[in-house]
Amino acid sequence: MSTRLSGRLTRLLNLVPYFTANPGISAAEAARDLGVTPKQIMDDLNQLWVCGLPGYGPGDLIDLSLSEDSIVVTFTAGIDRPLRLTSTEATALLVALRSLLEMPGVVDPSAAQGAIAKIEAAAGSAAADHDAPPAVSDDPVAATVRAAVHRGRALHLTYYSASRDTVSERDVDPIRVVLIDEHTYLQAWCRAAEGVRLFRFDRIDAAAELPEPARPPAAVDDEDSFELFEGDPTLPAARLRIDPGYSWLIDYYPLTEVQLQPDGSCTAVLRFASPEWMTRLVVGLGAGVTVLGPADLVAAVRARAAAALDAYDALAVDEPDPGRVTEL
Known part of the structure; x- marks a missing residue:
């Protein structure tokens, strides 16, 4: 999922409790509070109108009374209530988090371990894993790459290319971190190649954040789909x-x-x-x-x-x- 789509999803999930806590607020006031335009607020609310619980009929979907001057949530479909996991759901979530910990660069290990501890504490012994693996320390290279993506900074990489059997130095403009076939990749604009490239985390020998913002071409940054391998026509x-x-x-x-x-x-x-x-x-x-x-x-x-x-x-x-x- 792209950064743009995941950002909108987070905003949509927060709109129901926000408008429940502020009944009758105008779209302009909400836009100022949430850092978006009034048009975006109205577009999001129209999207929420077709969201809800399985069945997706009357009494299942979120319901709103809205105009640009007044917005009221008349049925929340339960989104205003705290999420309560069953023991099966908590166990599945714990397994997924521990799997992410084994893949370098996907998540901050300390954040994932903190989430695991909170889920275990909330779910109780039914979801706790008494044979949990030992704490995983973050790889310095992975931490540097992930921080640069989060901060929107350019990177200097020392990278081993398996197809060329060579180690190269290159400056890149990070776009996102992706997980493909159990390997973590940095998707970035390579300035030397003048194109989007994928850099596998376990082949990045060194990474240093540059004192300049990442500036991938706008059309590339907004593109959600990409090929894992793109042939270089200059190669035999x-x-x-x-x-x-x-x-x-x-x-x-x-x-x-x-x-x-x-x-x-x-x-x-x-x-x-x-x-x-x-x-x-x-x-x-x-x-x-x-x-x-x-x-x-x-x-x-x-x-x-x-x-x-x-x-x-x-x-x-x-x-x-x-x-x-x-x-x-």
Whole structure:
């Protein structure tokens, strides 16, 4: 969820108790109190009109009597009451919080641990985990990145790129922290690449907050969707044939132009920055992956595979024959 949408959700959830505590207040007065425009207040209230409890019929939805001069909540649908968790709900929430603690950079560990303690205290022994894991200290790099995102500051990163097999220094304008497939990423505008990039937290070797605000392009900052891997057209592309038993590679590598073949195999394209890395990858995968191009990569893979076979042959010559008896 984007920062913009999550901010509106928080505001919507606070409107019902606010207007319940201030019956008859005008949209202009409410806008001044809440730091938004009167139009935004009216738009939010119209959104609340279709929110409520399951069933979503009369008596289930929030009801309002409103005009720009007077706003009154006539039915709150229970949002004015404190949330009370069942033991099952509390346990599920505790499990989720502990899972977040195991993923670097997603949350501030001290805040999550404080929330866990409060939930356990409120829910009682039914939701408490007597075998809870020990306290987790915050990773300094993750804390720096998360603080920069919160403060809206630019960052200088030392980053290991797995696809290029290199470590680089770059200045970035943070946009948000996202969680994808159990990995935490910083989504940011990379000034060197002049594009949006994802930086995996466990590959950020160092991070330093810069004394300047983050200024990602406005259109990028407002975009909620993005691709996890975006091919760099300037990099060379390897065309691969992948056997049916190796289809798991599609989930592990940023393959593009994937085409399924009648025999169950597929062809795909993988861009790479380091020919040595690409050669090692293909040779390590064995007979399940065949390089179709470019020609120089095909030659490099063949040469490396031949060298590996020669090394095995040399070991076989040096090893004694177990069936041969040595006479003394």
